[in-house]
Amino acid sequence: MPTPTLPNLALACTALLRRDLTLAMRHRGEMANPLLFFVLVVSLFPLGLGPDSQTLQTIAPGVIWVAALLAALLSLEGIFRSDFEDGSLEQLLLSPHPAALLVLTKVIAHWLVSGLPLILVAPLLGVLLNLPTAAMGALLASLALGTPVLSLIGAIGVALTVGLRRGGVLLSLLVLPLYVPVLIFAASAVADAGIGLAITAQLYFLGALLALALTLAPLAAAAALRISVS
Amino acid sequence: MWTFFHKLASPKYFYDISGRLLPWFATATVLLLLAGLYQGLWVAPADYQQGESYRIMFIHVPAAWMSMFVYMLMAGAGAIGLIWKIKLADIVAASCAPLGASFTFLALVTGSLWGKPMWGAWWVWDARLTSELILLFLYLGYIALQSAIDDTRTAARASTVLALVGVVNIPIIHYSVVWWNTLHQGATVTKMGTPSIATSMLIPLLLMALAFKLYFVTVVLLRARNEVLKRESGSSWVKETLDIK
Numbered sequence: 168m169p170t171p172t173l174p175n176l177a178l179a180c181t182a183l184l185r186r187d188l189t190l191a192m193r194h195r196g197e198m199a200n201p202l203l204f205f206v207l208v209v210s211l212f213p214l215g216l217g218p219d220s221q222t223l224q225t226i227a228p229g230v231i232w233v234a235a236l237l238a239a240l241l242s243l244e245g246i247f248r249s250d251f252e253d254g255s256l257e258q259l260l261l262s263p264h265p266a267a268l269l270v271l272t273k274v275i276a277h278w279l280v281s282g283l284p285l286i287l288v289a290p291l292l293g294v295l296l297n298l299p300t301a302a303m304g305a306l307l308a309s310l311a312l313g314t315p316v317l318s319l320i321g322a323i324g325v326a327l328t329v330g331l332r333r334g335g336v337l338l339s340l341l342v343l344p345l346y347v348p349v350l351i352f353a354a355s356a357v358a359d360a361g362i363g364l365a366i367t368a369q370l371y372f373l374g375a376l377l378a379l380a381l382t383l384a385p386l387a388a389a390a391a392l393r394i395s396v397s
Numbered sequence: 398m399w400t401f402f403h404k405l406a407s408p409k410y411f412y413d414i415s416g417r418l419l420p421w422f423a424t425a426t427v428l429l430l431l432a433g434l435y436q437g438l439w440v441a442p443a444d445y446q447q448g449e450s451y452r453i454m455f456i457h458v459p460a461a462w463m464s465m466f467v468y469m470l471m472a473g474a475g476a477i478g479l480i481w482k483i484k485l486a487d488i489v490a491a492s493c494a495p496l497g498a499s500f501t502f503l504a505l506v507t508g509s510l511w512g513k514p515m516w517g518a519w520w521v522w523d524a525r526l527t528s529e530l531i532l533l534f535l536y537l538g539y540i541a542l543q544s545a546i547d548d549t550r551t552a553a554r555a556s557t558v559l560a561l562v563g564v565v566n567i568p569i570i571h572y573s574v575v576w577w578n579t580l581h582q583g584a585t586v587t588k589m590g591t592p593s594i595a596t597s598m599l600i601p602l603l604l605m606a607l608a609f610k611l612y613f614v615t616v617v618l619l620r621a622r623n624e625v626l627k628r629e630s631g632s633s634w635v636k637e638t639l640d641i642k
Contacts, residue, residue: 323562327555331545340541341559344534345566348573355577376569387562394554 174263180272183259187276190249197245202284205238209292220297227296228357231306232313234292235285236346239314240339242281243321246273247392251329257396266389274315274322274385282314298361305360309353312373319384320345326391348376406483408625409634415618422618426611433604441598450514455601457507459609460500461525464532465567467497467613471539472564475557485621487553488628490560491543492620496613498536504529524578528571535563549628 191198212230216222250256250273259269289310290303298306324342328334356369404410437455444451471493478486508526509519520526539556546552629635 323558327542327559328545330551334545337538337541337545340534341538344531344538344570345562347531348566348569351573351577372573379565379569383565387558391555391558394551394558397551 176264176268179262179264180268183269183272184276187273188279191276191280198280198284201238201242201281202288204241205234205285206288206292208234208237210295213296224297224299224361227293227298228302228306228354228361230296231289231292231298232309232350232354232357235289235310235314236317236343236350238285239281239317239321240342242277243318243325243338243342244335245281246277246318246322246325247329248325251396256329256392260393260396266392267385270322270326270388270392271381271385274318274388277322278315278318282310282318285314286310298357301363302357302361305357305366308370309356309373312370312377313349313353316349316373316376316380317346319380319388322388323384323391326388326395328395329392330395349373352376406485408485408629409632411485412622412625412638415622419615419618422611422615426608426615429604429608429611433601433608436604437598437601441601442595444598447515450511453507453511455605457504457511458602459606460504460507461529462606463609463613464497464501464504464529466610467493467500468532468536468560468567469564471497472557472560475553475560479554479557484628485625487549487557488621488624489617490557491553492617492624494536494540494543494556496616496620498533498540500609500613501529501533501536505533522578524571524575527578528567528574531570531574532567535567539563 209230212226213223216226247256250259260266262269286307289306293303293306321338321342324338324345325334327341328338331337352369352372356366356373359369360366405414433455437452441452443449471490474486474493475490477483478490505526508529512521512526513519539559542559543552543556546555626635626639
């Protein structure tokens with residue numbers, strides 16, 4: 168008699184991660200859109216404000232971060248939307264594994280295809296806006312700590328609105344106020360690094376926000392998904 | 398004692414008892430409001446620094462207090478509804494939201510009216526103003542989510558999750574805004590010398606705060622009663638009470 172196979176959490180998570188990444192790789196266009204949006208929004212600012220390099224340098228941290236926030240917002244729907252439509256989300260919630268961990272896996276997959284590219288493109292935008300070289304490291308560090316928080320908090324918003332037909336605008340209303348702390352600490356870290364100040368405090372705050380979001384957001388998102396799916 | 402709460406949680410009993418309490422709350426609100434306004438506008442002396450315009454504080458400060466209190470109450474009532482599946486708690490939470498948003502808006506408007514003569518600008522990115530503005534956005538998001546979902550039960554549960562996320566975030570947002578503010582502009586205009594408040598000013602302030610709270614209770618009861626009738630419109634007791642054949 169074959170022994171019954173027990174559900175294996177690690178196996179389930181890696182399978183889910185691989186599935187989501189494969190799906191993303193097969194829709195590269197969708198992956199590229201938020202990235203293009205990010206670059207476009209940032210390059211609109213010099214056109215609107217004039218090419219004065221001094222001005223651009225002062226506004227660069229804020230502009231890059233606000234654009235990153237909006238780009239992250241655009242890509243959020245992808246976390247759960249297609250899975251909700253084809254029914255695989257229900258199957259995920261029915262599985263014997265803790266929903267919060269599966270949600271976390273999905274968020275990680277989403278961050279890998281949407282947050283990571285933002286980090287890679289950001290230095291280029293920094294150059295476009297005359298961001299001082301000293302601030303580049305801070306820009307990368309703040310994005311590396313901040314964008315996962317954006318994905319995690321955003322997952323709660325998507326989970327709440329995924330069942331609605333026009334969830335898009337509502338999503339931004341729900342999520343953007345919650346993004347305020349990340350924006351404040353990250354943009355000030357980049358600005359301070361540009362004028363040679365220490366930025367450890369801001370980075371610690373971002374790290375704390377990330378730790379908090381990592382522990383609590385998956386639970387809230389899982390609860391919200393159960394409500395949306397039921 | 399528990400039986401009392403269980404009874405209170407039933408829509409019919411709630412409708413009954415709240416109907417009997419309402420006149421008392423309404424009367425107390427009006428009396429306190431009149432007393433507070435009289436004390437605040439006539440009895441209290443003018444401020445040695447700000448002159449007469451400080452008197453807007455008697456509206457502004459209670460409204461700001463209420464804006465935060467109502468959010469907590471809303472999240473608490475929502476959590477009770479979510480955990481113990483009490484319909485009435487959902488109704489109370491839903492009735493709180495527009496009131497909380499109005500208090501927040503009132504606090505912002507009065508703050509800006511006061512800011513014009515004091516700071517010389519309608520709007521200053523002061524830490525407290527900014528976090529109040531974000532609180533308004535949180536309220537609006539809550540209301541928008543609630544009205545976007547058709548099923549009342551799902552709407553209540555979903556918006557409660559949002560409110561609870563908001564409760565965790567409000568202190569973080571508030572302190573990050575304070576921090577952001579001190580970084581960007583330093584303490585210049587906002588550093589009003591506020592020594593311990595004089596008793597003649599404190600009394601009207603407390604009267605007004607109490608009046609606002611009672612006003613909130615009155616209106617929330619009215620809204621909740623309406624909502625109870627709407628949601629229970631199929632049941633026999635509603636038809637009996639309203640005498641619908």
